[in-house]
Amino acid sequence: MSGTRWLTPATGYLSGYTHTLNPYTGCSFGCSYCYVRRLPVALFRGEPWGTWAEPKKGDPKRLQTELRKAKAKGSVTVFFSSATDPYQPLEASVKLSRTLLEAMADEPPDFVLLQTRSPLVARDIDVLQRLGRHVRVSMTVESDREDVRRRLTPSAPPFAARLKALAQLREAGIATQIAVSPLLPHSPGFAKLLAGTAPRVIVDDYFRGDGSEGRRSRSLRMPEAYEQAGWSDWYTPEAADALLRQLQSLLPEGATGFSVEGFAPPP
Numbered sequence: 001m002s003g004t005r006w007l008t009p010a011t012g013y014l015s016g017y018t019h020t021l022n023p024y025t026g027c028s029f030g031c032s033y034c035y036v037r038r039l040p041v042a043l044f045r046g047e048p049w050g051t052w053a054e055p056k057k058g059d060p061k062r063l064q065t066e067l068r069k070a071k072a073k074g075s076v077t078v079f080f081s082s083a084t085d086p087y088q089p090l091e092a093s094v095k096l097s098r099t100l101l102e103a104m105a106d107e108p109p110d111f112v113l114l115q116t117r118s119p120l121v122a123r124d125i126d127v128l129q130r131l132g133r134h135v136r137v138s139m140t141v142e143s144d145r146e147d148v149r150r151r152l153t154p155s156a157p158p159f160a161a162r163l164k165a166l167a168q169l170r171e172a173g174i175a176t177q178i179a180v181s182p183l184l185p186h187s188p189g190f191a192k193l194l195a196g197t198a199p200r201v202i203v204d205d206y207f208r209g210d211g212s213e214g215r216r217s218r219s220l221r222m223p224e225a226y227e228q229a230g231w232s233d234w235y236t237p238e239a240a241d242a243l244l245r246q247l248q249s250l251l252p253e254g255a256t257g258f259s260v261e262g263f264a265p266p267p
């Protein structure tokens with residue numbers, strides 16, 4: 001069996017975590033604003049980002065050994081996943097993320113943030129319940145406008161399906177949050193919808209969330225994409241500031257967060 005190491009030391013934007021865990025290389029969702037498009041994994045592949053995704057080779061059960069060793073050295077906090085979505089369409093049959101979660105349930109890290117935009121995560125409620133207080137599911141919901149999703153991230157699951165999965169997770173007692181990341185053009189009732197669906201909401205944008213003060217988003221030609229859609233008024237940090245203020249008025253203190261601090265593991 002290959003010597004794949006599942007845990008990678010976290011750096012940069014995610015340095016609040018000790019490790020990242022990416023079960024797949026590539027990502028079928030292919031969001032237009034995805035920063036991974038500019039990373040070597042995407043640039044050297046020679047195929048357009050969003051057209052390929054494959055499971056990493058290696059024994060997922062080895063994660064348990066890696067976790068045991070890492071825990072012997074101190075606190076272990078895992079961001080799952082940073083360069084792919086752990087619930088690729090392929091995951092429905094491959095079940096690699098599920099097996100990795102099972103390994104984590106057997107040797108729990110202090111905390112794992114399961115970051116996804118796929119309702120398939122609700123399939124694994126039983127394993128997430130075993131992880132209990134060690135896990136929080138963070139569902140990306142960047143807007144409530146399907147016309148916006150179809151234009152900027154057409155291969156990602158519809159927002160309504162994500163919200164439904166979140167409700168199922170919450171009902172099953174799993175800790176959840178919504179990551180509005182990056183914030184996209186949305187309806188006036190968006191903040192209310194978010195506050196009514198999750199106990200915690202994190203907001204991020206193209207300017208403070210790309211780890212380069214907006215340069216990566218500019219290199220992905222996001223300002224041009226907004227201009228072509230007639231959405232230039234939305235391409236400003238004030239949009240995220242305004243949503244955050246609305247959310248703060250609707251949710252209890254401490255239940256909202258912004259960018260890096262919002263995504264950080266609990267103290």
Ligand code: SF4
Nearest residue numbers: 027029030031034084
């Ligand atoms: S789901 Fe995440 S990793 Fe996949 S393309 Fe979208 S932003 Fe990139």
